[in-house]
Amino acid sequence: MTYLCDMPRPVEAYREDQTALETVLGKAVAILRSFTPEDQILSLAEIVRRTGLPKGSAHRVAGDLVGHGLLDKAARGYRLSGGMFELGMRASVERSLLELAMPFLQDLYERTHETVHLGVTDGQAVVYVAKIGGHRQANAPSRVGGRMPLHCTAIGKVLLAHADPVDRNTVLSAPLQRRTAHTIVAPGLLRRQLESVLDSGVAFEREESTLGLLCVASPVMGLDGRTAVAAVSVTGPVGRFRPELHATAVRAAAQGISSVIARRADTRSPSSSAGA
Amino acid sequence: MTYLCDMPRPVEAYREDQTALETVLGKAVAILRSFTPEDQILSLAEIVRRTGLPKGSAHRVAGDLVGHGLLDKAARGYRLSGGMFELGMRASVERSLLELAMPFLQDLYERTHETVHLGVTDGQAVVYVAKIGGHRQANAPSRVGGRMPLHCTAIGKVLLAHADPVDRNTVLSAPLQRRTAHTIVAPGLLRRQLESVLDSGVAFEREESTLGLLCVASPVMGLDGRTAVAAVSVTGPVGRFRPELHATAVRAAAQGISSVIARRADTRSPSSSAGA
DNA sequence: TCATCTCATTCCACTGACTGGAACGTTTCG
Protein backbone atom coordinates (compact mmCIF):
# COMPACT_ATOMS: atom_id res chain seq x y z
CA MET A 1 0.00 0.00 0.00
CA THR A 2 2.33 2.62 1.28
CA TYR A 3 5.04 1.89 -1.23
CA LEU A 4 3.07 3.42 -4.05
CA CYS A 5 5.14 6.44 -4.90
CA ASP A 6 5.44 8.31 -8.12
CA MET A 7 9.13 7.74 -8.49
CA PRO A 8 10.04 5.04 -10.94
CA ARG A 9 10.23 1.73 -9.19
CA PRO A 10 13.81 0.60 -9.43
CA VAL A 11 12.58 -2.85 -10.23
CA GLU A 12 11.49 -1.67 -13.62
CA ALA A 13 14.99 -0.57 -14.51
CA TYR A 14 16.41 -4.03 -14.14
CA ARG A 15 14.56 -6.49 -16.22
CA GLU A 16 14.83 -9.29 -13.81
CA ASP A 17 11.22 -9.15 -12.83
CA GLN A 18 10.60 -12.59 -14.16
CA THR A 19 14.01 -13.18 -15.69
CA ALA A 20 15.58 -15.19 -12.96
CA LEU A 21 13.28 -15.76 -10.07
CA GLU A 22 14.12 -19.40 -10.44
CA THR A 23 17.64 -19.32 -9.14
CA VAL A 24 18.46 -18.81 -5.50
CA LEU A 25 20.44 -15.74 -6.33
CA GLY A 26 17.60 -14.31 -8.34
CA LYS A 27 15.22 -14.78 -5.44
CA ALA A 28 17.68 -13.24 -3.03
CA VAL A 29 18.25 -10.18 -5.17
CA ALA A 30 14.53 -9.84 -5.76
CA ILE A 31 13.96 -9.80 -2.04
CA LEU A 32 16.68 -7.25 -1.45
CA ARG A 33 15.33 -5.09 -4.25
CA SER A 34 11.81 -5.27 -2.91
CA PHE A 35 12.87 -2.71 -0.34
CA THR A 36 12.32 0.86 -1.52
CA PRO A 37 13.88 3.95 0.03
CA GLU A 38 10.60 4.52 1.87
CA ASP A 39 10.53 1.16 3.58
CA GLN A 40 11.85 0.54 7.00
CA ILE A 41 10.52 -2.91 7.68
CA LEU A 42 8.88 -5.34 5.30
CA SER A 43 6.80 -8.24 6.51
CA LEU A 44 7.24 -11.59 4.88
CA ALA A 45 3.78 -11.29 3.37
CA GLU A 46 4.68 -7.95 1.84
CA ILE A 47 7.86 -9.38 0.38
CA VAL A 48 5.87 -12.23 -1.09
CA ARG A 49 3.44 -9.76 -2.60
CA ARG A 50 6.12 -7.62 -4.15
CA THR A 51 8.37 -10.33 -5.45
CA GLY A 52 5.77 -12.86 -6.42
CA LEU A 53 7.80 -15.60 -4.79
CA PRO A 54 6.11 -18.61 -3.22
CA LYS A 55 5.65 -18.09 0.48
CA GLY A 56 7.83 -21.01 1.41
CA SER A 57 10.72 -19.94 -0.77
CA ALA A 58 10.57 -16.34 0.34
CA HIS A 59 10.66 -17.43 3.94
CA ARG A 60 13.63 -19.69 3.41
CA VAL A 61 15.70 -17.27 1.32
CA ALA A 62 14.93 -14.35 3.61
CA GLY A 63 16.07 -16.50 6.50
CA ASP A 64 19.26 -17.33 4.67
CA LEU A 65 19.87 -13.66 3.99
CA VAL A 66 19.51 -12.99 7.69
CA GLY A 67 22.03 -15.73 8.32
CA HIS A 68 24.44 -14.07 5.93
CA GLY A 69 23.99 -10.70 7.58
CA LEU A 70 22.38 -8.88 4.67
CA LEU A 71 18.97 -8.71 6.31
CA ASP A 72 17.98 -8.12 9.91
CA LYS A 73 15.04 -9.86 11.42
CA ALA A 74 12.97 -7.29 13.27
CA ALA A 75 9.87 -7.73 15.34
CA ARG A 76 7.42 -7.25 12.50
CA GLY A 77 9.46 -8.43 9.57
CA TYR A 78 12.76 -7.92 7.85
CA ARG A 79 14.92 -4.95 7.07
CA LEU A 80 18.15 -4.30 5.19
CA SER A 81 21.00 -4.66 7.64
CA GLY A 82 24.02 -2.62 8.54
CA GLY A 83 26.11 -5.18 6.72
CA MET A 84 24.27 -4.22 3.58
CA PHE A 85 25.11 -0.59 4.22
CA GLU A 86 28.72 -1.50 4.69
CA LEU A 87 28.87 -3.38 1.43
CA GLY A 88 27.14 -0.61 -0.45
CA MET A 89 29.65 1.89 0.76
CA ARG A 90 32.41 -0.16 -0.79
CA ALA A 91 31.09 0.32 -4.27
CA SER A 92 34.22 1.84 -5.66
CA VAL A 93 32.87 4.35 -8.14
CA GLU A 94 30.38 5.94 -5.81
CA ARG A 95 32.64 5.80 -2.80
CA SER A 96 35.67 7.39 -4.38
CA LEU A 97 33.52 9.95 -6.10
CA LEU A 98 32.00 10.79 -2.77
CA GLU A 99 35.33 11.09 -1.03
CA LEU A 100 36.75 13.36 -3.68
CA ALA A 101 33.64 15.48 -3.89
CA MET A 102 32.84 15.89 -0.22
CA PRO A 103 35.08 18.86 0.53
CA PHE A 104 33.71 20.74 -2.45
CA LEU A 105 30.13 19.96 -1.54
CA GLN A 106 30.94 21.16 1.91
CA ASP A 107 32.26 24.46 0.63
CA LEU A 108 29.24 24.83 -1.56
CA TYR A 109 26.92 24.30 1.34
CA GLU A 110 28.71 26.79 3.49
CA ARG A 111 28.56 29.36 0.75
CA THR A 112 24.86 28.86 0.02
CA HIS A 113 23.33 27.24 3.08
CA GLU A 114 20.89 25.49 0.81
CA THR A 115 20.48 21.78 0.14
CA VAL A 116 23.37 20.41 -1.91
CA HIS A 117 23.13 17.25 -4.01
CA LEU A 118 25.57 15.01 -5.82
CA GLY A 119 24.05 12.64 -8.35
CA VAL A 120 25.03 10.12 -11.00
CA THR A 121 23.15 8.43 -13.82
CA ASP A 122 21.99 4.86 -13.62
CA GLY A 123 19.86 3.57 -16.41
CA GLN A 124 17.49 6.40 -17.17
CA ALA A 125 17.38 7.95 -13.77
CA VAL A 126 19.40 10.07 -11.40
CA VAL A 127 20.70 8.29 -8.34
CA TYR A 128 21.67 10.59 -5.51
CA VAL A 129 25.05 9.84 -4.00
CA ALA A 130 25.11 12.62 -1.44
CA LYS A 131 22.73 15.12 0.03
CA ILE A 132 23.77 17.70 2.56
CA GLY A 133 21.66 20.36 4.09
CA GLY A 134 20.72 22.09 7.27
CA HIS A 135 17.67 21.98 9.48
CA ARG A 136 15.44 23.90 7.11
CA GLN A 137 15.44 21.35 4.32
CA ALA A 138 12.52 19.09 5.03
CA ASN A 139 10.97 19.80 1.65
CA ALA A 140 13.13 18.06 -0.94
CA PRO A 141 11.83 14.53 -1.56
CA SER A 142 15.23 13.30 -2.74
CA ARG A 143 17.07 10.73 -0.70
CA VAL A 144 20.58 9.41 -0.87
CA GLY A 145 20.34 6.19 -2.85
CA GLY A 146 16.99 7.32 -4.22
CA ARG A 147 16.02 7.90 -7.84
CA MET A 148 14.47 10.66 -9.88
CA PRO A 149 13.72 10.93 -13.60
CA LEU A 150 16.36 12.59 -15.76
CA HIS A 151 14.15 15.00 -17.64
CA CYS A 152 12.69 16.95 -14.75
CA THR A 153 15.62 17.57 -12.45
CA ALA A 154 18.53 19.97 -12.82
CA ILE A 155 21.03 17.21 -12.17
CA GLY A 156 19.27 14.98 -14.65
CA LYS A 157 19.30 17.63 -17.35
CA VAL A 158 22.99 18.25 -16.89
CA LEU A 159 23.77 14.57 -17.10
CA LEU A 160 21.50 14.15 -20.07
CA ALA A 161 23.07 17.07 -21.90
CA HIS A 162 26.50 15.52 -21.54
CA ALA A 163 25.41 11.94 -22.08
CA ASP A 164 26.04 9.70 -25.03
CA PRO A 165 23.78 10.86 -27.92
CA VAL A 166 22.19 7.43 -28.13
CA ASP A 167 21.18 7.45 -24.50
CA ARG A 168 19.98 11.03 -24.76
CA ASN A 169 17.78 10.20 -27.71
CA THR A 170 16.38 7.21 -25.92
CA VAL A 171 15.12 9.47 -23.17
CA LEU A 172 13.95 12.21 -25.50
CA SER A 173 12.00 9.89 -27.76
CA ALA A 174 10.18 8.16 -24.94
CA PRO A 175 7.19 10.01 -23.48
CA LEU A 176 8.34 12.44 -20.78
CA GLN A 177 6.42 11.76 -17.64
CA ARG A 178 4.61 14.76 -16.21
CA ARG A 179 5.22 15.29 -12.52
CA THR A 180 3.99 18.82 -11.95
CA ALA A 181 2.32 21.50 -14.03
CA HIS A 182 5.81 22.82 -14.80
CA THR A 183 7.37 19.59 -15.99
CA ILE A 184 8.74 19.89 -19.50
CA VAL A 185 7.08 17.18 -21.52
CA ALA A 186 7.82 18.57 -24.98
CA PRO A 187 10.95 16.83 -26.35
CA GLY A 188 11.83 19.78 -28.56
CA LEU A 189 11.80 22.26 -25.73
CA LEU A 190 13.82 19.97 -23.55
CA ARG A 191 16.33 19.39 -26.33
CA ARG A 192 16.82 23.12 -26.73
CA GLN A 193 17.37 23.47 -23.01
CA LEU A 194 19.96 20.72 -23.09
CA GLU A 195 21.85 22.51 -25.83
CA SER A 196 22.03 25.68 -23.82
CA VAL A 197 23.24 23.63 -20.87
CA LEU A 198 26.26 22.64 -22.94
CA ASP A 199 27.02 26.29 -23.52
CA SER A 200 26.39 27.69 -20.09
CA GLY A 201 27.63 24.76 -18.04
CA VAL A 202 24.60 24.86 -15.78
CA ALA A 203 21.04 23.58 -15.88
CA PHE A 204 18.04 24.94 -14.05
CA GLU A 205 14.90 23.35 -12.79
CA ARG A 206 11.86 25.35 -11.75
CA GLU A 207 9.27 23.26 -9.96
CA GLU A 208 9.49 20.63 -12.67
CA SER A 209 9.84 17.68 -10.33
CA THR A 210 8.39 19.08 -7.11
CA LEU A 211 6.20 22.07 -6.55
CA GLY A 212 7.91 24.83 -4.64
CA LEU A 213 11.47 23.77 -5.43
CA LEU A 214 14.05 25.39 -7.65
CA CYS A 215 17.44 24.01 -8.55
CA VAL A 216 20.73 24.73 -10.35
CA ALA A 217 23.17 22.01 -11.36
CA SER A 218 26.55 21.72 -13.04
CA PRO A 219 28.43 18.72 -14.44
CA VAL A 220 31.42 16.90 -12.98
CA MET A 221 33.44 15.83 -15.99
CA GLY A 222 35.28 12.55 -16.31
CA LEU A 223 38.81 11.97 -17.47
CA ASP A 224 37.99 12.35 -21.13
CA GLY A 225 36.57 15.81 -20.48
CA ARG A 226 33.55 15.02 -22.62
CA THR A 227 31.13 12.94 -20.61
CA ALA A 228 29.79 13.85 -17.22
CA VAL A 229 30.33 11.29 -14.49
CA ALA A 230 28.18 13.15 -11.98
CA ALA A 231 26.53 16.47 -11.27
CA VAL A 232 26.33 18.87 -8.36
CA SER A 233 23.27 20.91 -7.53
CA VAL A 234 21.88 23.44 -5.10
CA THR A 235 18.18 23.35 -4.29
CA GLY A 236 15.98 25.87 -2.56
CA PRO A 237 12.37 26.93 -2.13
CA VAL A 238 10.43 29.28 -4.35
CA GLY A 239 10.53 32.72 -2.81
CA ARG A 240 13.82 33.40 -1.18
CA PHE A 241 15.85 31.20 -3.47
CA ARG A 242 17.23 32.58 -6.75
CA PRO A 243 18.97 29.76 -8.63
CA GLU A 244 20.75 32.13 -11.03
CA LEU A 245 22.62 33.67 -8.13
CA HIS A 246 24.19 30.33 -7.28
CA ALA A 247 25.14 29.27 -10.77
CA THR A 248 28.70 30.45 -10.37
CA ALA A 249 29.21 28.72 -7.06
CA VAL A 250 27.77 25.46 -8.35
CA ARG A 251 29.89 25.61 -11.47
CA ALA A 252 32.98 26.25 -9.38
CA ALA A 253 32.29 23.30 -7.12
CA ALA A 254 31.68 20.98 -10.06
CA GLN A 255 34.82 22.11 -11.82
CA GLY A 256 36.79 21.71 -8.64
CA ILE A 257 35.71 18.10 -8.38
CA SER A 258 36.40 17.54 -12.06
CA SER A 259 39.95 18.77 -11.76
CA VAL A 260 40.64 16.59 -8.76
CA ILE A 261 39.38 13.61 -10.72
CA ALA A 262 41.62 14.53 -13.62
CA ARG A 263 44.58 14.83 -11.31
CA ARG A 264 44.38 11.30 -10.02
CA ALA A 265 43.80 9.17 -13.06
CA ASP A 266 43.19 5.90 -11.29
CA THR A 267 39.44 6.16 -11.05
CA ARG A 268 38.47 4.87 -14.47
CA SER A 269 35.27 6.38 -15.75
CA PRO A 270 33.71 3.58 -17.75
CA SER A 271 31.53 4.51 -20.67
CA SER A 272 29.34 1.55 -19.88
CA SER A 273 25.82 2.78 -20.08
CA ALA A 274 22.57 1.04 -19.34
CA GLY A 275 22.58 -2.44 -20.79
CA ALA A 276 20.15 -3.07 -23.61
CA MET B 1 48.89 -7.93 -1.66
CA THR B 2 47.52 -4.48 -1.28
CA TYR B 3 44.58 -5.46 0.82
CA LEU B 4 46.69 -6.17 3.84
CA CYS B 5 45.63 -3.50 6.25
CA ASP B 6 45.71 -3.48 10.00
CA MET B 7 42.02 -2.95 10.38
CA PRO B 8 40.08 -6.03 11.39
CA ARG B 9 38.98 -7.84 8.32
CA PRO B 10 35.20 -7.80 8.35
CA VAL B 11 35.24 -11.40 7.28
CA GLU B 12 36.35 -12.38 10.73
CA ALA B 13 33.29 -10.83 12.31
CA TYR B 14 30.93 -13.07 10.43
CA ARG B 15 31.77 -16.66 10.90
CA GLU B 16 30.78 -17.77 7.50
CA ASP B 17 34.29 -18.30 6.31
CA GLN B 18 33.65 -21.96 5.85
CA THR B 19 30.13 -22.02 7.20
CA ALA B 20 28.21 -21.92 4.00
CA LEU B 21 30.42 -21.75 0.98
CA GLU B 22 28.41 -24.64 -0.35
CA THR B 23 25.25 -22.79 -1.12
CA VAL B 24 24.94 -20.38 -4.00
CA LEU B 25 24.01 -17.62 -1.64
CA GLY B 26 27.00 -18.33 0.55
CA LYS B 27 29.31 -18.12 -2.42
CA ALA B 28 27.71 -14.90 -3.60
CA VAL B 29 28.01 -13.23 -0.22
CA ALA B 30 31.57 -14.44 0.14
CA ILE B 31 32.45 -12.84 -3.18
CA LEU B 32 30.76 -9.58 -2.24
CA ARG B 33 32.51 -9.58 1.11
CA SER B 34 35.87 -10.23 -0.46
CA PHE B 35 35.93 -6.56 -1.40
CA THR B 36 37.53 -4.38 1.25
CA PRO B 37 37.19 -0.60 1.48
CA GLU B 38 40.61 -0.33 -0.14
CA ASP B 39 39.72 -2.33 -3.23
CA GLN B 40 38.56 -0.81 -6.42
CA ILE B 41 38.74 -3.75 -8.76
CA LEU B 42 39.30 -7.39 -7.95
CA SER B 43 40.39 -9.89 -10.57
CA LEU B 44 38.74 -13.26 -10.66
CA ALA B 45 41.97 -14.86 -9.52
CA GLU B 46 42.11 -12.54 -6.53
CA ILE B 47 38.52 -13.34 -5.63
CA VAL B 48 39.32 -17.03 -5.86
CA ARG B 49 42.30 -16.52 -3.59
CA ARG B 50 40.35 -14.63 -0.96
CA THR B 51 37.23 -16.72 -0.90
CA GLY B 52 38.78 -20.11 -1.47
CA LEU B 53 36.09 -20.92 -4.00
CA PRO B 54 36.83 -23.17 -6.95
CA LYS B 55 37.72 -21.13 -10.00
CA GLY B 56 34.80 -22.38 -12.02
CA SER B 57 32.27 -21.61 -9.35
CA ALA B 58 33.66 -18.19 -8.64
CA HIS B 59 33.52 -17.33 -12.30
CA ARG B 60 29.95 -18.46 -12.63
CA VAL B 61 28.63 -16.80 -9.49
CA ALA B 62 30.49 -13.57 -10.19
CA GLY B 63 28.96 -13.58 -13.63
CA ASP B 64 25.52 -14.10 -12.13
CA LEU B 65 26.11 -11.22 -9.75
CA VAL B 66 26.98 -9.03 -12.71
CA GLY B 67 23.77 -10.14 -14.34
CA HIS B 68 21.85 -9.15 -11.26
CA GLY B 69 23.51 -5.75 -11.16
CA LEU B 70 25.39 -6.16 -7.90
CA LEU B 71 28.78 -6.37 -9.55
CA ASP B 72 30.22 -4.51 -12.52
CA LYS B 73 32.54 -6.18 -14.91
CA ALA B 74 35.48 -3.86 -15.51
CA ALA B 75 38.41 -4.28 -17.82
CA ARG B 76 40.64 -6.05 -15.32
CA GLY B 77 38.11 -7.69 -13.10
CA TYR B 78 35.01 -7.03 -11.06
CA ARG B 79 33.90 -4.25 -8.80
CA LEU B 80 30.92 -3.54 -6.58
CA SER B 81 28.31 -1.76 -8.64
CA GLY B 82 26.21 1.31 -8.23
CA GLY B 83 23.25 -0.98 -7.65
CA MET B 84 25.04 -2.25 -4.59
CA PHE B 85 25.48 1.31 -3.38
CA GLU B 86 21.82 1.94 -3.93
CA LEU B 87 20.80 -1.08 -1.93
CA GLY B 88 23.17 -0.26 0.87
CA MET B 89 21.71 3.20 1.18
CA ARG B 90 18.32 1.67 1.81
CA ALA B 91 19.43 0.01 4.99
CA SER B 92 16.85 1.62 7.20
CA VAL B 93 18.70 2.10 10.42
CA GLU B 94 21.77 3.70 8.92
CA ARG B 95 19.85 5.71 6.39
CA SER B 96 17.34 7.25 8.74
CA LEU B 97 20.04 7.87 11.30
CA LEU B 98 22.04 9.64 8.63
CA GLU B 99 19.13 11.75 7.51
CA LEU B 100 18.28 12.85 11.01
CA ALA B 101 21.87 13.50 11.94
CA MET B 102 23.07 15.29 8.83
CA PRO B 103 21.97 18.82 9.75
CA PHE B 104 23.60 18.53 13.14
CA LEU B 105 26.81 17.17 11.68
CA GLN B 106 26.72 20.05 9.27
CA ASP B 107 26.42 22.57 12.07
CA LEU B 108 29.22 20.90 13.92
CA TYR B 109 31.48 21.05 10.91
CA GLU B 110 30.77 24.69 10.34
CA ARG B 111 31.51 25.48 13.93
CA THR B 112 34.77 23.55 14.03
CA HIS B 113 35.95 23.13 10.46
CA GLU B 114 37.48 19.86 11.44
CA THR B 115 36.65 16.35 10.29
CA VAL B 116 33.30 15.19 11.68
CA HIS B 117 32.35 11.53 12.01
CA LEU B 118 29.18 9.63 12.76
CA GLY B 119 29.64 6.01 13.75
CA VAL B 120 27.69 2.99 14.99
CA THR B 121 28.69 -0.32 16.52
CA ASP B 122 28.66 -3.54 14.58
CA GLY B 123 30.01 -6.60 16.27
CA GLN B 124 33.09 -5.38 18.07
CA ALA B 125 33.98 -2.54 15.79
CA VAL B 126 32.96 0.96 14.88
CA VAL B 127 31.41 1.34 11.45
CA TYR B 128 31.47 4.87 10.11
CA VAL B 129 28.17 6.04 8.70
CA ALA B 130 29.24 9.55 7.74
CA LYS B 131 32.40 11.54 7.43
CA ILE B 132 32.46 15.17 6.49
CA GLY B 133 35.42 17.43 6.22
CA GLY B 134 37.11 20.04 4.12
CA HIS B 135 40.14 19.97 1.89
CA ARG B 136 42.67 19.75 4.68
CA GLN B 137 41.62 16.36 5.98
CA ALA B 138 43.70 13.87 4.06
CA ASN B 139 45.10 12.37 7.24
CA ALA B 140 42.30 10.42 8.88
CA PRO B 141 42.35 6.80 7.68
CA SER B 142 38.68 6.32 8.41
CA ARG B 143 36.26 5.75 5.55
CA VAL B 144 32.52 5.71 5.37
CA GLY B 145 31.55 2.05 5.60
CA GLY B 146 34.96 1.27 7.08
CA ARG B 147 35.75 -0.23 10.45
CA MET B 148 37.91 0.58 13.42
CA PRO B 149 38.40 -1.17 16.75
CA LEU B 150 36.26 0.03 19.64
CA HIS B 151 38.94 0.42 22.27
CA CYS B 152 41.19 2.91 20.52
CA THR B 153 38.82 5.44 19.02
CA ALA B 154 36.80 8.17 20.69
CA ILE B 155 33.61 7.00 19.01
CA GLY B 156 34.36 3.45 20.01
CA LYS B 157 34.93 4.38 23.64
CA VAL B 158 31.69 6.29 23.80
CA LEU B 159 29.76 3.41 22.33
CA LEU B 160 31.52 0.95 24.57
CA ALA B 161 30.81 3.01 27.66
CA HIS B 162 27.10 2.99 26.89
CA ALA B 163 26.95 -0.56 25.61
CA ASP B 164 25.39 -3.59 27.23
CA PRO B 165 27.64 -4.71 30.11
CA VAL B 166 28.02 -8.13 28.56
CA ASP B 167 29.31 -6.74 25.29
CA ARG B 168 31.56 -4.32 27.12
CA ASN B 169 33.12 -7.08 29.14
CA THR B 170 33.65 -9.15 26.04
CA VAL B 171 35.79 -6.42 24.60
CA LEU B 172 37.56 -5.62 27.83
CA SER B 173 38.47 -9.19 28.58
CA ALA B 174 39.90 -9.90 25.17
CA PRO B 175 43.43 -8.65 24.50
CA LEU B 176 43.34 -5.02 23.36
CA GLN B 177 45.23 -4.73 20.13
CA ARG B 178 48.01 -2.17 20.13
CA ARG B 179 47.90 0.19 17.17
CA THR B 180 50.23 2.97 18.23
CA ALA B 181 52.48 3.68 21.19
CA HIS B 182 49.54 5.52 22.75
CA THR B 183 46.93 2.80 22.41
CA ILE B 184 45.44 1.84 25.74
CA VAL B 185 45.96 -1.86 26.14
CA ALA B 186 45.42 -2.09 29.89
CA PRO B 187 41.79 -3.16 30.53
CA GLY B 188 41.72 -1.49 33.94
CA LEU B 189 42.79 1.87 32.62
CA LEU B 190 40.31 1.66 29.77
CA ARG B 191 37.52 0.70 32.13
CA ARG B 192 38.21 3.72 34.27
CA GLN B 193 38.14 5.93 31.22
CA LEU B 194 34.81 4.46 30.20
CA GLU B 195 33.36 5.24 33.58
CA SER B 196 34.38 8.86 33.32
CA VAL B 197 32.82 8.93 29.87
CA LEU B 198 29.47 8.13 31.45
CA ASP B 199 29.88 11.13 33.74
CA SER B 200 31.21 13.67 31.31
CA GLY B 201 29.29 12.61 28.24
CA VAL B 202 32.38 12.77 26.05
CA ALA B 203 35.32 10.52 25.25
CA PHE B 204 38.75 11.53 24.06
CA GLU B 205 41.31 9.82 21.95
CA ARG B 206 44.90 10.98 21.73
CA GLU B 207 46.84 9.26 18.97
CA GLU B 208 45.55 5.90 20.15
CA SER B 209 44.49 4.66 16.75
CA THR B 210 46.56 6.85 14.44
CA LEU B 211 49.64 8.89 15.18
CA GLY B 212 49.07 12.61 14.90
CA LEU B 213 45.32 12.51 15.40
CA LEU B 214 43.20 13.64 18.33
CA CYS B 215 39.49 13.15 18.75
CA VAL B 216 36.43 13.96 20.91
CA ALA B 217 33.20 12.02 20.73
CA SER B 218 29.77 12.09 22.33
CA PRO B 219 26.92 9.56 22.31
CA VAL B 220 23.64 9.70 20.42
CA MET B 221 21.12 8.07 22.72
CA GLY B 222 18.32 5.80 21.61
CA LEU B 223 14.71 5.93 22.63
CA ASP B 224 15.28 4.26 25.96
CA GLY B 225 17.78 6.96 26.91
CA ARG B 226 20.19 4.35 28.17
CA THR B 227 22.00 2.78 25.26
CA ALA B 228 23.84 4.69 22.59
CA VAL B 229 22.76 4.03 19.03
CA ALA B 230 25.57 6.05 17.52
CA ALA B 231 28.26 8.58 18.31
CA VAL B 232 29.47 11.85 16.87
CA SER B 233 33.09 12.95 16.85
CA VAL B 234 35.41 15.72 15.78
CA THR B 235 38.95 14.84 14.75
CA GLY B 236 41.97 17.02 14.23
CA PRO B 237 45.76 16.94 14.06
CA VAL B 238 48.15 17.22 16.96
CA GLY B 239 49.28 20.81 17.20
CA ARG B 240 46.52 23.18 16.36
CA PHE B 241 43.71 20.93 17.51
CA ARG B 242 42.56 20.97 21.15
CA PRO B 243 39.85 18.34 21.62
CA GLU B 244 38.72 19.74 24.98
CA LEU B 245 37.70 22.98 23.32
CA HIS B 246 35.22 21.12 21.12
CA ALA B 247 33.70 18.90 23.77
CA THR B 248 30.75 21.22 24.26
CA ALA B 249 29.99 21.49 20.57
CA VAL B 250 30.21 17.76 20.07
CA ARG B 251 27.99 17.11 23.04
CA ALA B 252 25.46 19.59 21.76
CA ALA B 253 25.36 18.00 18.33
CA ALA B 254 24.95 14.52 19.77
CA GLN B 255 22.19 15.64 22.11
CA GLY B 256 20.47 17.42 19.27
CA ILE B 257 20.37 14.22 17.27
CA SER B 258 19.23 12.27 20.31
CA SER B 259 16.31 14.56 20.91
CA VAL B 260 15.20 14.39 17.29
CA ILE B 261 15.26 10.63 17.52
CA ALA B 262 13.21 10.75 20.68
CA ARG B 263 10.69 13.07 19.06
CA ARG B 264 9.83 10.73 16.23
CA ALA B 265 9.39 7.39 17.86
CA ASP B 266 9.01 5.38 14.70
CA THR B 267 12.65 4.51 14.28
CA ARG B 268 12.81 1.52 16.57
CA SER B 269 16.17 1.11 18.20
CA PRO B 270 16.48 -2.62 18.69
CA SER B 271 18.55 -3.92 21.53
CA SER B 272 19.74 -6.73 19.29
CA SER B 273 23.47 -6.90 19.68
CA ALA B 274 25.96 -8.96 17.75
CA GLY B 275 24.58 -12.44 17.28
CA ALA B 276 26.53 -15.29 18.82
C1' DT C 1 60.83 -15.11 -31.44
C1' DC C 2 59.36 -18.67 -28.74
C1' DA C 3 58.60 -20.89 -24.23
C1' DT C 4 56.28 -20.34 -19.94
C1' DC C 5 53.86 -18.56 -16.91
C1' DT C 6 49.00 -16.77 -14.97
C1' DC C 7 44.48 -15.62 -15.66
C1' DA C 8 39.88 -16.03 -17.87
C1' DT C 9 36.55 -18.80 -20.01
C1' DT C 10 34.02 -22.86 -21.59
C1' DC C 11 32.39 -27.54 -21.10
C1' DC C 12 29.74 -31.36 -19.10
C1' DA C 13 27.98 -35.38 -16.45
C1' DC C 14 26.83 -36.00 -11.68
C1' DT C 15 24.21 -34.95 -7.44
C1' DG C 16 22.45 -32.84 -3.42
C1' DA C 17 20.77 -28.11 -2.62
C1' DC C 18 16.86 -26.08 -3.67
C1' DT C 19 12.02 -26.33 -4.66
C1' DG C 20 7.13 -25.02 -3.50
C1' DG C 21 2.72 -26.90 -2.30
C1' DA C 22 0.39 -28.29 1.71
C1' DA C 23 -0.36 -28.60 6.50
C1' DC C 24 0.15 -26.54 10.92
C1' DG C 25 0.55 -22.78 14.63
C1' DT C 26 -0.11 -17.94 15.78
C1' DT C 27 -1.63 -13.41 15.72
C1' DT C 28 -4.97 -9.80 14.34
C1' DC C 29 -9.30 -8.04 13.78
C1' DG C 30 -14.33 -7.34 13.36
Add this chain to the structure above:
DNA sequence: CGAAACGTTCCAGTCAGTGGAATGAGATGA
Protein backbone atom coordinates in the same frame (compact mmCIF):
# COMPACT_ATOMS: atom_id res chain seq x y z
C1' DC D 1 -15.60 -16.40 18.96
C1' DG D 2 -15.01 -17.32 14.20
C1' DA D 3 -12.41 -15.74 10.10
C1' DA D 4 -8.65 -14.09 7.75
C1' DA D 5 -3.93 -13.11 7.27
C1' DC D 6 0.48 -14.20 8.59
C1' DG D 7 4.56 -16.98 9.92
C1' DT D 8 6.65 -21.39 10.20
C1' DT D 9 7.69 -26.24 9.33
C1' DC D 10 7.90 -30.31 6.49
C1' DC D 11 9.31 -33.32 2.70
C1' DA D 12 10.12 -36.13 -1.58
C1' DG D 13 11.30 -34.93 -6.37
C1' DT D 14 14.48 -32.86 -9.56
C1' DC D 15 16.86 -29.58 -11.90
C1' DA D 16 20.04 -25.81 -10.83
C1' DG D 17 24.33 -25.76 -9.43
C1' DT D 18 28.75 -28.16 -9.12
C1' DG D 19 33.84 -28.17 -9.85
C1' DG D 20 37.58 -30.57 -12.20
C1' DA D 21 39.68 -30.47 -16.56
C1' DA D 22 40.52 -28.65 -21.04
C1' DT D 23 41.01 -24.58 -23.89
C1' DG D 24 41.72 -19.80 -25.11
C1' DA D 25 43.80 -15.31 -24.21
C1' DG D 26 47.57 -12.33 -22.37
C1' DA D 27 51.56 -11.21 -20.04
C1' DT D 28 56.52 -11.90 -18.91
C1' DG D 29 61.10 -12.94 -19.73
C1' DA D 30 65.14 -14.93 -21.80
